[in-house]
Amino acid sequence: MTPMFSLDSVSVNFGRVQALRRCTLRISAGERLALVGSNGSGKSTLLRTLHGLVAPAEGRLQRDARVRQAMLFQRPYMLRASVLQNVALSLWLRGVAWKPAKAQALQALERVGLADLAGRHAKALSGGQQQRVALARAWAFKPQVLLLDEPTSSLDPSAKREVERLIAEFAGDGMTLIFSSHNLGQVKRLASRVLYLEQGRLVADLPTHDFFNGPLPPAADNFLKGELG
Incomplete structure (x- = not known):
């Protein structure tokens, strides 16, 4: 493959x-x-x-x-516009006409549980809500x-879980x-x-189970012990 x-x-x-x-x-x-x-x-x-x-x-x-691929950053950028417009504009810039872009954006907001905030100013949202808007923006593109x-x-913690x-x-x-x-x-x-x-440098490349349970190169092992210690 x-x-x-x-x-x-x-x-x-x-x-x-x-x-x-x-x-x-x-x-x-x-x-x-x-x-x-x-x-x-x-x-x-x-x-x-x-x-x-x-x-x-x-x-x-x-x-x-x-x-098709999309990338999210640690602190997503929100335009000075509504939540719906923040998602719809990303579709419009990719060639989707404005009316269907708004419909797809609303569907994406429903997917992440934020449809009720579609008319809210995006910059007024909490950090967790903004990250969910960013996820909706990515999901709408179907990457x-x-x-x-x-x-x-x-x-x-609550926003992290969501x-x-x-x-x-x-x-x-x-x-x-x-x-x-x-x-x-x-x-x-x-x-x-x-x-x-x-x-x-790429020091270790392992299945998740092996990374946490198997032998590691010394640098990776020291990192893991420090993070879990």
Whole structure:
């Protein structure tokens, strides 16, 4: 089966800083892939590279151009407009006429439980509600791949549970999931495969059970002990 993403010795530089170092990776349809590691390890850079927001300085990245993908950030950007308009505009920019875009946007808001707030100003929502609007905006596009950069790290426990539930449901519907997280409990619940990065290097790439129970390279083992200790 042809992988959705194929990276061969990919490096990414920001000035003199090498954010990714010769990363080789394959990601197939239907996987639920978690990226873990300390701050500055390269998780966000890898996500942005996979989404086409950052170009490799070295190596080769292959993506299937036919695959629809969406990315959510830790703090989603909300336009100074209603919740409904925030979702509908993303569809309109992709060529959907305004009237059907609004109808699809309302359907997406119903999917994440926010249809009753469609007329509310988006910037007046709580952080958890804004992240659900971002999820609705992504879901409305019907992506095959969803990339998320620390999607629940700034949320309170109740909002974290709701956002995580929606992400799990999307993955359960067959969406390929690639996300970074410092929450190892969340990694256990959502991921089928875990990548550990350190200083831009891919140090470990294992099924979730093996990552938490099997032998690890020393760097990954020290990280795990520190996070769980």
